[in-house]
Amino acid sequence: MPDSSPATDETIQKDWSDIFDHAPERSRTAVRDIVETHKASMADSFYTRMMQDPEAQAFLDNETVHARLHASMQRWLSTLFSCETRAQFLTAMAMQRHVGEVHARIDVPVNIVARGARLLKNRIGSQLAQSTLSRDDLVEAVIYVDSLIDLAFEVMSSAFVASHERTARIDEAYRAFSTGQNMSLERERQRSALLDWENRYLQAMMTAAPGDSLPRVSQSSFGLWMQHKASAMFRGAPEMSTIRALMRSIDDSLLPLCTQQLDSDDLAETRRLMREIQSATGELKFLVESMFEHLVDLESGKDALTQLLNRRFLPAILARESEIARTEGTPFALLLIDVDHFKRINDEHGHQAGDRVLQQVAAILQNTVRSGDFVFRYGGEEFLVLLVEMDPQHAKRVAEKIRTRIASEALIIAGGPQLRLTVSIGAAMHDGHPDYQRLVNRADDAMYRAKQGGRNRCEFDLGDAPAGR
Numbered sequence: 243m244p245d246s247s248p249a250t251d252e253t254i255q256k257d258w259s260d261i262f263d264h265a266p267e268r269s270r271t272a273v274r275d276i277v278e279t280h281k282a283s284m285a286d287s288f289y290t291r292m293m294q295d296p297e298a299q300a301f302l303d304n305e306t307v308h309a310r311l312h313a314s315m316q317r318w319l320s321t322l323f324s325c326e327t328r329a330q331f332l333t334a335m336a337m338q339r340h341v342g343e344v345h346a347r348i349d350v351p352v353n354i355v356a357r358g359a360r361l362l363k364n365r366i367g368s369q370l371a372q373s374t375l376s377r378d379d380l381v382e383a384v385i386y387v388d389s390l391i392d393l394a395f396e397v398m399s400s401a402f403v404a405s406h407e408r409t410a411r412i413d414e415a416y417r418a419f420s421t422g423q424n425m426s427l428e429r430e431r432q433r434s435a436l437l438d439w440e441n442r443y444l445q446a447m448m449t450a451a452p453g454d455s456l457p458r459v460s461q462s463s464f465g466l467w468m469q470h471k472a473s474a475m476f477r478g479a480p481e482m483s484t485i486r487a488l489m490r491s492i493d494d495s496l497l498p499l500c501t502q503q504l505d506s507d508d509l510a511e512t513r514r515l516m517r518e519i520q521s522a523t524g525e526l527k528f529l530v531e532s533m534f535e536h537l538v539d540l541e542s543g544k545d546a547l548t549q550l551l552n553r554r555f556l557p558a559i560l561a562r563e564s565e566i567a568r569t570e571g572t573p574f575a576l577l578l579i580d581v582d583h584f585k586r587i588n589d590e591h592g593h594q595a596g597d598r599v600l601q602q603v604a605a606i607l608q609n610t611v612r613s614g615d616f617v618f619r620y621g622g623e624e625f626l627v628l629l630v631e632m633d634p635q636h637a638k639r640v641a642e643k644i645r646t647r648i649a650s651e652a653l654i655i656a657g658g659p660q661l662r663l664t665v666s667i668g669a670a671m672h673d674g675h676p677d678y679q680r681l682v683n684r685a686d687d688a689m690y691r692a693k694q695g696g697r698n699r700c701e702f703d704l705g706d707a708p709a710g711r
Contacts, residue, residue: 265386285315342401348676435464452505466614545619548604560678575637577627578685584623595655664698673705
């Protein structure tokens with residue numbers, strides 16, 4: 243929830259009371275009736291105008307408007323202009339705060355919201371001009387509409403600023419955390435990943451037949467790490483743009499030329515292209531090494547027990563992955579994982595045994611997913627896995643692989659027997675909606691269904707995931 247002090251709430255309530263008491267009842271009633279009669283056409287006009295705005299087009303599309311937003315706008319209008327009691331007003335203001343929080347998560351520019359408020363004022367004013375109100379009542383009605391929308395926008399903006407600032411602090415904390423990993427270990431891991439891609443490319447050039455595809459560096463373990471983790475760890479590093487350009491050159495220019503050579507007898511050209519790719523790979527190694535050298539080795543920000551990501555970094559990571567999915571067309575999935583009957587382990591074997599179990603489950607998760615994926619200690623005995631660039635079919639396979647692997651491994655606790663565990667997993671695909679909290683909620687609902695369905699199972703909410711490029 244956004245920061246809200248009693249003094250601020252009291253001020254807002256007083257402002258509403260002043261607005262309400264100043265407007266004659268006949269003016270308020272006329273406004274309410276007009277809104278109720280024309281709210282559908284007002285929503286149509288609002289979104290028609292917003293869809294023509296280049297800034298708004300980044301957040302809106304026809305399907306989203308018709309499926310989700312049109313009805314929400316009508317409900318917003320009805321709630322705001324039907325307030326007759328303090329309780330109804332508090333409900334309306336809670337809606338404004340929620341809208342502000344959603345806008346902050348989506349990162350909708352405030353000027354777009356202000357533009358929308360102006361459009362609604364004009365639309366309602368035009369309808370009032372055609373009413374039978376007297377001149378004085380018409381003036382009071384227009385002032386009432388302007389003041390009420392301004393108050394709603396004030397509450398909405400306050401929630402937006404509080405939520406946006408909190409997200410910015412979390413994003414900065416995640417960057418600090420990212421740069422505080424064991425950089426020596428991470429550097430060796432990415433050296434190996436890049437070398438592995440280079441070896442697979444060379445082997446493919448020697449053995450591939452005409453028509454075969456060659457491995458893209460952007461789809462390698464190294465490429466996924468660069469796209470999804472290095473972008474946070476090395477944000478602002480001058481080498482990043484050069485690395486991205488080199489990877490695009492390899493994937494989009496050099497590899498297609500190499501593919502053509504699979505059906506050619508021109509060995510000299512083949513060798514030249516292979517040397518060029520090896521040269522580009524060498525430059526990638528040098529640039530990545532240079533970035534690592536700029537970082538210090540700090541150990542901070544980890545979950546103390548499991549050494550996984552802390553859940554407070556989840557908003558920053560989900561916001562960035564949602565933006566990547568929107569701009570790159572690459573879907574991703576969330577897995578929410580709950581250890582079944584974990585309380586029984588603590589009760590029968592003690593909390594130290596429970597801690598040891600969580601550590602081993604964390605290790606299994608880390609060893610099952612790719613280096614470009616994210617694994618969180620979500621809370622208690624719950625874990626969250628973000629699978630980057632993952633289509634629904636592969637997300638299902640990964641979820642089942644995690645479930646079966648945990649169920650098949652005997653977990654060892656000090657001074658006690660080996661334990662057999664199961665987990666319940668809820669999986670949800672990112673469906674393009676910019677509010678990432680909806681995705682977490684869908685995964686949580688799916689996990690709840692898995693537990694209700696008997697545990698040791700996976701439930702999937704695949705949504706309407708956009709097709710990858």
